[in-house]
Amino acid sequence: MSIPEDGVTVASGRIAVMRTRMLLLGLVFGLTAASARTQEIDWDAVTEEAVSTLREYIRFDTTVPPGDVRGSADFLQEILEREGLPVTRFEPGPGKVNLFARIESATAEPAHKPILLLHHMDVVPADASRWGDVDPFGGELSDGYIWGRGAMDMKGTGTMHLMAFLTLKRQNVALDRDVILMAVADEEIAGPLGARYMVDNHYDALDPEYVLDEGGFGSREMYAEDKLVFSISVAEKQVVWLKIRAEGVSGHGSQPNADNPNDRLVRALGRLLDAPFPSSPSPVVRALRETLGTLAENKFTNAIQNTTLSLTSLQSGVGSPPKINVIPSVAEATIDCRLIPGTDASEFIEEVKAGLGDDGLTVEVALVGEESVVTPHDTPLYRALASAIVRHNPEATVVASLIPYGTDSNVFRHRGALSYGLLPMVLTASIVSSMHSDAERIPVSEVEKAIRIFYEALIQVAGT
Template identity: 55%
Template structure:
């Protein structure tokens, strides 16, 4: 854990300044590592689970450190409880060589189901040299590495050819509308960066040798494509299931989408670097992190359905046909294709004229104050 923090801290400093700028500096990296561990434990113990995503205590923690170090700090609040921390070190050369570098991390974490943890997820327990806690990896450890790099630049009076900004934001775990996107929309002039260092690889353990960390050099990113699928149906009561339940349609559609890329590898790369690496290092496929970068993947990450208890599912949005879904899937790299066809109309659904008569009858009953569930 300490080695990862120090390594990331060194990488940040090296990116920010030219090598000759720190050549004459005597930096006690062991002391930095010890301080980083202490700060990380304190930071992780602040529960910033999202929802609700209250980051005010975490912002207090970071702001107090900056104030103690004599670094100007600004706090924003994009929404009640959504605190943002902004600190800036000015370039020591005039004029600056370029726009600022932003060290960016998010303070919120996904909730932890304590019943599924053997230890308190917010106790910052260290076992076998590793911290086991919610937020230790995603992404308070990187936040502390950024913080230590930032403090080291200030403490060692390292010459800066451009401004360096540390930005800690909320709301990342649920889309970032009140975090990074809010800052861009409302305070971009205070940022306007040339480079942003954000979360990424954390090193892969035991990949080449037991107990050894490997950090890859990223030359490209695996791209992301967000898809939203809506299914419509007839509302009803949970005690009276019927054949027009949108949940059933959605489950079938999602199953087909997941099957479309199961086991697929990037098209056109069978003899490329990926295949060469797979042949030399068999553990690439066994490691869940390196396995995912070798192929196209689909993950169902968010599902919502129905209102009431028991729920009465009835989305009133249009269900997209298969064409745009297939079009997007075909643009994903995959060695194996699977034809996607629209789901057939249910044989019991009836014709359009009958459906129209039923809709008119339901509308008449509503006007007369008769609930559909009472019939």
């Protein structure tokens, strides 16, 4: 560590990162006076600090369950307090911590409500035996990647937020609104003691106009073939979980009967799955198609364009293991459905029943998630993010998109906050699919750009 003239402690030394300086030099004239300050920032040092911070952050095993995030919360708190940023901390349950720090507006009466940089500290479990030589909680740096559970989801994004936030503070940037950095628990279990707890109990302390969260990313293959596309997520899909139950007549396997519940269930599921839902695409999907033309064909683009059903379990048989020569009296299936915004959940459930084509089956609704709220993308923060992305990736097309899974954003959207999901890095399909899987990692070469995109967007929207 060294202490440069301005008294700010930063890591010294250099690492190999993709350089965009030449490119930016030509573009700097187009930036605002506030962002011109970026020339004074030693981005190599910021990048190196980000890499070492993320590596250390990954080493806290915050797997949920149990989702004990105290160690990682202490780690973040120490960093923030060292920079003179007071931390407000809540411990709503054993091991569960949510904390935030705020850089205040320079004006006594802020011109606008805050921007909230939101990330979660908890991670999903990692099966170390499937990671080869890599320790999922080692924070290893090799082959140009930072490896580990949470590298992408979501300690990586959180670290990029943190570095943009610390840079704002260190540069003493005058703001016309507060910028808040918040880290929460429990996102991977839908946030009862994390974001949801904060929204239900401490919303007044946050009250953001904007939330920056996870969701979108850049890719040359995921959205369209050979085309660099950055998505900024503006909505999620609504979850509907269904249990389908067939009852019939049990008997000896040697004498098939017409009321075998397995037969009924399998035939009904076959009818349902063979006739995919003609879901009417939401305006977000229509705009996505208009901008990109034909989308690449993969499970991700299918999921962001359509209401989907996944048959996730089939349960039947008598005895354990089930006896092969016994026809059971009951068979059950579960279906995980994800609805495109604008789809009416109860109408959808009726369509599923009709699709099964068997009134004798019981369809039980196990869960109807909160309705999706779509954040409009005609806003200053969206535009600022999009233009910062293009400054650093001149060939990129930026699109507003859906994400097929849930995040903490939706609870904020229900309170009226404008929430965008973005990790502004170019990722390969195999990196994207490492999320929640094995070998999760992010490329070091994208770290500097990601921090700068966040920083420049914050300056543009929150700078005086």
